[in-house]
Amino acid sequence: MSENKTIVPSVTIDCRQYCINVGRDVVRLLGCPECICILESERQHTIAFAPCDDSVVLSFKVPERFPEDRNRKFRIYSQSLVMEIMAKYNLDSGHSYTLKGKLDDVMKAVVFHLDEIYDCTRK
DSSP states (O other): OOOOOOOOOEEEEETTTTEEEEOHHHHHHTTOOSEEEEEEETTTTEEEEEEOOTTSTTEEEOOTTTTTOTTOOOEEEOHHHHHHHHHHHTOOTTOEEEEEEEEETTTTEEEEEEEEEEEOOOO
């Protein structure tokens, strides 16, 4: 018996700690690469995560056993990137925001639209 589970990749932007928490499904959809990079399109208001070599300047190593091990976390700390996103989209520094993405087969990347961001701060 197979389950019809829809995969919805997500990332969370934590404005308090200036980090991006990458969800397991993002890495799974990319084929569990060793490294990923973040691509930004100001024109389309998107950020994308794509597999890359560790030689790429803005590459981030995916933690070993990340998709399988529920205790592993994948956090990318980048004060400059988070502050840039906060300024462009008027995000509150004390909040966390979640984005739901989609796999773009042409780009071979998981794409997140920054216009579709929602506040997930626990109150």
